[in-house]
Amino acid sequence: MKYVAVLAASIALLGAAPVSAKDVSFSADIVPVLKKRCAICHLTGQEAGHLALHPKAAFKNLVSHKSEESDWMLVQPKQPDKSYLVMKLEGTHLKSGGKGARMPFAQQPLDTETVALFRAWIKAGALNN
Ligand code: HEC
Numbered sequence: 001m002k003y004v005a006v007l008a009a010s011i012a013l014l015g016a017a018p019v020s021a022k023d024v025s026f027s028a029d030i031v032p033v034l035k036k037r038c039a040i041c042h043l044t045g046q047e048a049g050h051l052a053l054h055p056k057a058a059f060k061n062l063v064s065h066k067s068e069e070s071d072w073m074l075v076q077p078k079q080p081d082k083s084y085l086v087m088k089l090e091g092t093h094l095k096s097g098g099k100g101a102r103m104p105f106a107q108q109p110l111d112t113e114t115v116a117l118f119r120a121w122i123k124a125g126a127l128n129n
Contacts, residue, residue, distance in 0.1 A: 024121040025129050031055050033114055037104045049100075063126045070098035077126040080119040089115050 024030070034042075038053045045052035045061070050068055052061055062075045062085060070093065072084035080086045087093040089110055091102040102109060110118075121127075 024117055024124060026059065026121060026127060027055075027129065029117050030121055031058060033110070033117070034058050037107070037110065041105060059128050063128075067098070069100055070096070072096070072098070075122055075126050078123060080122040083122050086115070086118060086122065089118060 034053045035055055039055075041047055042049055042051045042053035045057070051074075052058070063077065065074050066072075067074050067084040070084050070087075072082060072087070074083065074085045076082040084093065084096075084098060087096050087098060088100075088103040091109065093100070093102070104110070
């Protein structure tokens with residue numbers, strides 16, 4: 001019974017995850033993922049990829065910022081399908097003219113819900129909220 005209750009609570013929590021664009025916050029939803037899964041390799045901007053993603057640098061380095069290894073913007077506000085960051089997370093970057101590996105490099109890809117947060121945040125205008 002206990003297990004069922006825990007499971008039900010987890011499902012309820014998942015259901016409450018902010019997937020609608022207006023609910024997604026850069027600082028509350030995106031930055032923690034970048035910090036946990038990306039900044040270890042994207043810290044100073046001197047590393048391969050030349051992209052600092054620590055909390056203070058991430059916004060300015062991503063939004064309306066041209067990708068180094070493709071012709072896309074890393075984040076094109078309102079257009080997740082034209083944002084190279086999303087392509088690198090979903091693994092569609094190569095067929096879109098990009099290079100290199102799916103991100104996070106040599107690790108488990110982000111789960112679908114987390115990628116959906118990035119998409120929703122960009123769709124809502126990629127605000128610094
Ligand atoms: C283990 C190290 C490592 C981790 C973790 C990592 N990256 Fe990378 N990243 C790289 C390397 C190396 C490159 C350059 C080569 C390539 O693209 O495969 C790169 C390149 C990129 C690029 C292309 C930059 C450009 O200007 O075109 C993006 C975007 C990117 N990473 C985003 C991320 C995101 C977002 C995360 C976290 C979800 C992440 N990376 C996690 C090592 C890493």
